[in-house]
Amino acid sequence: MISLDTYRAEWFGTIRADLLSGLVVALALIPEAIAFSIIAGVDPKVGLYASFSIAVLIAFTGGRPGMISAATAATAVLMVTLVKDHGLQYLLAATVLAGLIQIGAGLARLGFVMRYVSKSVMTGFVNALAILIFMAQLPELDPSKVTGLTYVLVAAGLGILYLFPLLTKAIPSPLVTILTLTALTLYFGWDVRTVGDMGALPDTLPVFLIPQIPLTIETLSIILPYSIAVAVVGLLESLMTQQLVDELTDVKTSRDQECIGQGIANTATGFIGGMAGCAMIGQSMINVKSGGRGRLSAFTAGTVLLILVVFLGDWVAQIPMPALVAVMIMVSVGTFSWVSIKNLTVHPRSSSTVMIATVVAVVYTHNLAI
Numbered sequence: 001m002i003s004l005d006t007y008r009a010e011w012f013g014t015i016r017a018d019l020l021s022g023l024v025v026a027l028a029l030i031p032e033a034i035a036f037s038i039i040a041g042v043d044p045k046v047g048l049y050a051s052f053s054i055a056v057l058i059a060f061t062g063g064r065p066g067m068i069s070a071a072t073a074a075t076a077v078l079m080v081t082l083v084k085d086h087g088l089q090y091l092l093a094a095t096v097l098a099g100l101i102q103i104g105a106g107l108a109r110l111g112f113v114m115r116y117v118s119k120s121v122m123t124g125f126v127n128a129l130a131i132l133i134f135m136a137q138l139p140e141l142d143p144s145k146v147t148g149l150t151y152v153l154v155a156a157g158l159g160i161l162y163l164f165p166l167l168t169k170a171i172p173s174p175l176v177t178i179l180t181l182t183a184l185t186l187y188f189g190w191d192v193r194t195v196g197d198m199g200a201l202p203d204t205l206p207v208f209l210i211p212q213i214p215l216t217i218e219t220l221s222i223i224l225p226y227s228i229a230v231a232v233v234g235l236l237e238s239l240m241t242q243q244l245v246d247e248l249t250d251v252k253t254s255r256d257q258e259c260i261g262q263g264i265a266n267t268a269t270g271f272i273g274g275m276a277g278c279a280m281i282g283q284s285m286i287n288v289k290s291g292g293r294g295r296l297s298a299f300t301a302g303t304v305l306l307i308l309v310v311f312l313g314d315w316v317a318q319i320p321m322p323a324l325v326a327v328m329i330m331v332s333v334g335t336f337s338w339v340s341i342k343n344l345t346v347h348p349r350s351s352s353t354v355m356i357a358t359v360v361a362v363v364y365t366h367n368l369a370i
Contacts, residue, residue: 002254010065014293018066021292022300024174024327025068025283029055029305030316031324032283033071034199040076040275041083042091045202047071048309050274053206055302057265059295063257064242066249066293068283068301069265074237075230075276082226090223093211095276097227099267102235103260111239111255120351123340124358125240130336131363133282137325137332140193150192150322157181157326172290174327181323195324196317201309206272231263234278238262241279248288285331 029051037047051070058069083091105111140146141154157177164173185192213219242258258279266276287297308316344352 002257009294011295014291015296017291018294018297019300020172020175021287021290022297023304024172024178024290025287025292025297025301026304026308027178027316027319028174028283028286028324028327029068029070029301030201030309030319031195031198031321032280033305034195036071036073036076037275038199039073040079040091042088042275044199046088046091046273046275047076048202048305049206049272050269050277052302052306053269053272053274054265054277055298055305057268058261059297059299059302060261061257061264062261062295062298063254063259064245064279065253065295066284066287066297067238067242067245067258067279068287068298069238069262069277069279070283070302071275071277072234072237072280074233075278078226078229078233079275082223086222089212090219091275092209092270092273093213093219094223094226094230095270095274096211096267097223098230098234098276099263099265099270101227101231102263102266104263105231105235106256106259106261106263109256110235111259113239117240117243118351118354120347120354121358122240122243123337124355125362126244126335126337127340127355128359128362129281130332131359133328133332133335135363137328140321140325146193147191149190153181153185153190153192153320153322154326154329157323158329161326161330169291174286174290174330177326178319178323181326182319185320186318190320193321194317195319195321197321201313201317203310203313205306205310206274208271209273211270230266230276234262234266234276235259237281238279241281241284244281245284245288249293282328282331282335285335286327289331289334 030048033047033051034044037044040046054069054071062069079091079094082094141150160177160180161173164176238258239255242253242255246252262278269276287301340355
């Protein structure tokens with residue numbers, strides 16, 4: 001059980017860094033939440049409300065301070081068939097049930113399973129993630145859909161991302177990149193894809209609702225398989241992300257508490273019209289690399305996201321996608337374990353084979369929890 005002093009330190013130990021990194025994450029979450037909603041076949045507000053709710057609740061209940069959780073592709077793809085066959089209300093019910101299953105897993109102390117994940121699998125997971133993050137940016141770099149100006153802005157963004165820290169690290173370079181490229185695009189009126197092109201942003205706050213489904217055994221038989229899949233995949237991805245962040249920050253945190261936190265967040269999110277989610281390794285990397293270490297960073301990310309999309313949606317919609325693409329490319333490059341390539345000739349062949357097989361399997365299936 002965590003002590004009150006430790007919990008307080010996790011909230012207020014690095015206030016300035018957490019606030020700034022949370023702002024960066026909030027801006028990066030918006031287009032991803034919209035994209036994941038589209039994957040699941042639901043309105044963009046479902047993913048945006050989910051990202052707000054999960055990020056805020058996990059800040060209070062999670063086991064890993066500084067880790068970002070929100071709506072994700074891993075859980076969204078599992079809901080596609082359910083939404084197509086039965087509609088949004090069944091998705092919300094499945095989200096609530098998935099959360100309850102995760103809470104049960106935490107109370108049963110099933111977080112220990114991560115002890116049996118080898119270093120080779122973790123390295124393969126990280127490298128596969130880096131590749132997938134980069135591949136996810138390719139549609140925004142498609143020559144048939146964007147102009148040459150897009151490539152110029154992405155290059156400029158990468159320049160700011162890597163050079164600005166040489167001047168000062170007081171302000172996260174991703175935030176500077178987003179603000180600078182947005183200002184330039186608006187001032188010169190450049191024609192590039194923006195966040196607004198990804199989908200409509202909600203203009204109202206989420207409200208409490210109970211999924212409108214018949215409470216029958218038949219309904220349970222429909223949603224249970226999806227709920228189990230979402231719960232398992234969500235926990236696997238969250239626990240692997242937690243282990244990675246633990247290694248990056250050299251701080252060991254509670255796996256069981258993270259399971260419970262994920263469950264509480266998902267259960268509550270289903271009651272405000274949001275879809276299930278889990279830890280986001282890409283956004284967690286942005287947060288950690290921007291200086292975020294405490295619970296306040298996740299809380300800030302969720303709160304600022306809601307404020308931005310509901311009250312400042314017209315401004316947020318004008319953020320150029322090249323700015324966010326540049327940030328994600330930097331994250332993918334920084335996430336990839338380049339030393340693992342060198343170690344292929346040093347480590348035992350079996351270890352290298354496992355690492356490569358993990359990369360191939362994850363990249364081929366686009367499923368980080370496989």
